Amino acid sequence: MSMRASLTKSGTGHFLMQRLTAIANLPLIVFFVWFIVAHLGASRAALMASVQNPAIAILLILSFLSILWHMRLGMQAIVEDYVHGHGAKRACLFLNTAFTAAVGVAALHAILKLSLAN
Amino acid sequence: MTETKPAPRPLSPHLQIYRPMLTMMMSITHRITGAALYFGIVLLVWWLSAAAISDAYFDLVQGFFGHWFGRLVLFGFTWALIHHSLGGIRHLIWDTGRAFNLATVEWMARANLAGSILLTILLWIAGYGAMP
Numbered sequence: 001m002s003m004r005a006s007l008t009k010s011g012t013g014h015f016l017m018q019r020l021t022a023i024a025n026l027p028l029i030v031f032f033v034w035f036i037v038a039h040l041g042a043s044r045a046a047l048m049a050s051v052q053n054p055a056i057a058i059l060l061i062l063s064f065l066s067i068l069w070h071m072r073l074g075m076q077a078i079v080e081d082y083v084h085g086h087g088a089k090r091a092c093l094f095l096n097t098a099f100t101a102a103v104g105v106a107a108l109h110a111i112l113k114l115s116l117a118n
Numbered sequence: 119m120t121e122t123k124p125a126p127r128p129l130s131p132h133l134q135i136y137r138p139m140l141t142m143m144m145s146i147t148h149r150i151t152g153a154a155l156y157f158g159i160v161l162l163v164w165w166l167s168a169a170a171i172s173d174a175y176f177d178l179v180q181g182f183f184g185h186w187f188g189r190l191v192l193f194g195f196t197w198a199l200i201h202h203s204l205g206g207i208r209h210l211i212w213d214t215g216r217a218f219n220l221a222t223v224e225w226m227a228r229a230n231l232a233g234s235i236l237l238t239i240l241l242w243i244a245g246y247g248a249m250p
Contacts, residue, residue, distance in 0.1 A: 110169070
């Protein structure tokens with residue numbers, strides 16, 4: 001925790017957001033798993049039709065936002081525990097943010113494209 | 119004046135010194151499943167993106183998840199997700215300052231492990247009928 005606080009100066013915020021996103025993830029993951037199981041053998045048309053339901057699209061987006069935020073905080077804790085050396089740690093923390101942002105943008109792009117397609 | 123040498127300082131014992139215990143293994147597993155899910159979510163984005171790209175590409179990705187290897191990955195992902203979620207509930211309970219006595223901690227670790235395996239199998243029994 002000391003390294004976390006000294007490097008990112010946000011130990012308390014990290015702790016709180018890790019818990020808040022964890023709580024949010026629980027119902028969102030139930031939805032997420034249901035959504036995947038319900039579309040296991042689905043055709044592309046059926047999947048598109050589901051995502052065109054605004055409630056489904058919004059829940060998918062919320063799921064990704066909460067999960068990705070939680071993921072980023074979790075990986076930050078792992079990096080801070082195992083990666084020693086200031087430069088390497090900085091680089092890993094940057095890659096962590098870049099990875100989660102890239103996954104998030106790709107997910108949002110796919111959901112919006114499916115949801116708003118005619 | 120005598121020369122002062124730094125005394126050899128004791129090192130704190132690392133993981134492999136300890137006898138593996140369930141609670142310790144569960145803590146490690148919580149972190150490993152978290153890291154696996156971190157990369158595993160790419161598969162879900164791949165699936166959604168494929169649907170957003172074309173029929174042919176979507177069929178390719180559905181084909182991967184229909185293949186035994188794809189299903190094995192998905193099975194592992196399901197278990198990791200459920201295990202990490204149940205582990206998260208344990209941590210949230212501890213965050214309130216409750217359930218710290220050893221008997222409860224041990225019981226929760228067992229329930230976490232058994233529950234994750236049971237729920238994964240039940241979910242796959244429920245979902246397998248829908249698979250192509």
